[in-house]
Amino acid sequence: MILESVTIVEIKPSAPFHFDTTFHKPAHFTSGDNYWESGIRWQTFRFLGKYLGVIFRNTGSVEIPKIEVEIYSSRPLANDLVAEFIQEIQYRYNLNFDLNHFYQHFASDTKVGPVIKKMRGLRPGHQDSLYEYLIIGIVLQNCTVRRSIQMMQILFEHYGTLLEFAGKQFWCFWDLGDLKTVPEAELRSLKLGYRAKSIKKTDDSFAKGVVNENELRQQDLDTQKTKLLNLYGIGPATVGYLLFDVFHHWDYLDHISPWEQKIYSKLIFDQDPNHPVTVRKLFSYFNRFGPYKQLVIHYLWEDLWWQRKNQPIPWLEKLIRA
DNA sequence: CATCAGGGCCCTG
């Protein structure tokens, strides 16, 4: 599908804002629906029934932020839809989030202070809808990064739509409920394994309205958590990521998996990853960051992965099996 | 060649 109609909108995020660390998270695996280079991000969206190809450009600075958003579509977009889309973008990338409160509290912390200084303006957030994030979460489970990327790619090729805009091509997600007519056996034949069942059931729950993202955003944390855990194939690890990335609970920390335990042990206590500190000790360390404890982890984590982009980190390579 | 564990989760006992 070729998208030729262009709408241009300017967004002014709250300051400070750092474009690259917000629009590119090197810790996330790459997928065929986006691309990043310094100062520019391509991303497709399935939004309110439309296929959108979007280019975000950094046209400001950390202290005077500005983003130019080019929205490509097959036909001209109604103003209302554009406004709603921009609002959604501001939500997903937390463009109005006030980082100053967080910074003031922890600027003097010996471990975290230098990182928030270095990563000044980084926003948490994620480009995908809840439904899309769930699919990614399922595809991540119990396998290596390479396999996750393969499964995501094959899903795009079978159920996504290839969009062309501004001379580039990217895959776009299918809509929730679109897998209704797809038999579980077909997903299995695409080498999704036992995840086929989880994907089918999750898709079905959205199609039937058992889960509705906009409603869920209005609910409290416990309701969100319960509803997400009720989805077949979704457990505490995936829910942890969702509550932070999609529902923006900056303090949600409930679960530290063994591989994360090793990485945090090295980062915080400089422990050999083969002899990590106890999970208990990690919880008690992170608890000091109260309402921002998961945000602190996000900062440490992203800092580490940005470092890795510039120069491989031997102890980390062994743990991530990229 | 065979075996095993991986950026979980479900189900059973």
Add this chain to the structure above:
DNA sequence: CAGGGCCCTGAT
């Protein structure tokens, strides 16, 4: 609450 099974893949 512990532990086996699940799909497939690459490492050993």
